[in-house]
Amino acid sequence: MDKHHFYRDTWAEIDLDKISQNIKSFKKHLPDKKIMAVVKANGYGHGAYQIAREALESGAEWLAVALLDEALALRKQGITAPILVMNRVRPEYVNLAAENEISITVFQKDWLVEAETYLMDTSYQPLNIHLKIDTGMGRVGVNDENELYAITQYMNQSALFHLEGVFTHFATADEWESALFEKQRKKFIKYINLLQEWGIKPSLIHSANSAAALRKVEGPFNLVRLGISMYGLAPSGELKKDLPFSLEEAFSLHSQLIHVKKLMPGDTVSYGATYTAKGEEWVGTLPIGYADGWQRRLSPGAFVLINGERMPIIGRICMDQCIVRLPEKMSVGEVATLIGGQKDKRIEMDEIAGIAKTINYEIPCLISARVPRVYVKNGRISENMNVILNF
Numbered sequence: 294m295d296k297h298h299f300y301r302d303t304w305a306e307i308d309l310d311k312i313s314q315n316i317k318s319f320k321k322h323l324p325d326k327k328i329m330a331v332v333k334a335n336g337y338g339h340g341a342y343q344i345a346r347e348a349l350e351s352g353a354e355w356l357a358v359a360l361l362d363e364a365l366a367l368r369k370q371g372i373t374a375p376i377l378v379m380n381r382v383r384p385e386y387v388n389l390a391a392e393n394e395i396s397i398t399v400f401q402k403d404w405l406v407e408a409e410t411y412l413m414d415t416s417y418q419p420l421n422i423h424l425k426i427d428t429g430m431g432r433v434g435v436n437d438e439n440e441l442y443a444i445t446q447y448m449n450q451s452a453l454f455h456l457e458g459v460f461t462h463f464a465t466a467d468e469w470e471s472a473l474f475e476k477q478r479k480k481f482i483k484y485i486n487l488l489q490e491w492g493i494k495p496s497l498i499h500s501a502n503s504a505a506a507l508r509k510v511e512g513p514f515n516l517v518r519l520g521i522s523m524y525g526l527a528p529s530g531e532l533k534k535d536l537p538f539s540l541e542e543a544f545s546l547h548s549q550l551i552h553v554k555k556l557m558p559g560d561t562v563s564y565g566a567t568y569t570a571k572g573e574e575w576v577g578t579l580p581i582g583y584a585d586g587w588q589r590r591l592s593p594g595a596f597v598l599i600n601g602e603r604m605p606i607i608g609r610i611c612m613d614q615c616i617v618r619l620p621e622k623m624s625v626g627e628v629a630t631l632i633g634g635q636k637d638k639r640i641e642m643d644e645i646a647g648i649a650k651t652i653n654y655e656i657p658c659l660i661s662a663r664v665p666r667v668y669v670k671n672g673r674i675s676e677n678m679n680v681i682l683n684f
């Protein structure tokens with residue numbers, strides 16, 4: 294492999310072995326459930342194609358994305374496994390889904406009526422549908438029994454549609470004591486029973502996201518949709534304290550010192566001169582900034598690891614660079630880890646999320662396309678992805 298598929302001194306490393314390990318842990322935890330690997334938003338910033346491939350190799354049978362575009366991109370890259378698009382797709386694009394064997398989420402009768410007119414023009418029928426039930430998330434989905442009846446009857450009388458799955462999504466599965474979680478679970482089971490009464494038995498019934506899968510939600514469900522936990526991150530601080538098995542973080546972020554210098558007392562650093570050296574201090578510059586998703590609000594507060602030691606980011610984070618205080622003179626080229634481990638020290642995604650006052654989900658999602666991704670498989674670098682140069 295040519296290792297020079299990017300030329301900047303900042304990169305994210307994605308350890309595919311960790312993805313594999315997390316999937317395998319779930320297979321042991323839930324031996325009777327199929328796994329749907331959620332790779333929306335470029336695999337939560339990890340790389341949708343690479344994660345999809347690894348997840349499928351490790352035992353996942355399904356993929357899920359938010360957008361039809363994301364599903365089509367995976368098909369273009371040669372992924373043949375079943376894919377569910379979880380957000381609404383416009384009826385006029387339904388043939389694209391059918392022709393690419395992409396399953397679509399539906400929750401409106403009007404959608405079916407309109408989609409039918411388009412589906413008549415393609416020979417790729419029927420269209421596979423997963424019916425979305427809103428049990429309390431309050432976002433999208435059928436939330437009324439009469440509507441459920443109307444929509445399923447309409448689907449039944451048409452040869453253009455195949456009801457492949459029924460699903461719902463929990464709003465509070467990441468809280469141990471949640472009345473809403475229980476209410477949603479019960480409402481979903483009630484709707485499944487109604488379908489059964491009407492003679493409708495979709496082959497896939499799913500409700501669990503990572504949080505519900507970790508806590509083993511009870512019900513007649515045969516598939517779990519794994520996002521955050523597949524990437525090795527806990528869905529909440531609450532669940533993190535009581536995980537049934539350890540989750541392995543796959544994402545780490547690294548840069549290298551591009552400049553090292555000594556400050557004199559009174560010297561200031563970066564825009565707004567918000568940092569002033571108290572004495573003589575060594576500082577180093579890292580070529581990563583908010584345009585890379587290394588958010589401005591991370592300073593002051595965040596640290597980096599160099600030589601297995603924590604060093605603070607000082608002054609304002611710029612668009613392409615930031616500055617760290619060093620304990621001593623160091624060499625240009627020294628590797629700084631912004632997320633991940635060095636020697637026995639770690640900076641977890643959750644630490645960064647805490648400083649940014651957000652959840653761990655948001656951090657890798659925001660690491661921009663400008664940061665190349667390096668993949669590790671079987672302990673060795675296997676490939677690079679550099680979106681800017683189209684590699």
Ligand SMILES: *Cc1c(COP(=O)(O)O)cnc(C)c1O
Nearest residue numbers: 331379462502503518519520521
């Ligand atoms: C994103 C998403 C998931 C995955 O959730 P995690 O908490 O990341 O496991 C599951 N289901 C739906 C409908 C989603 O939108």
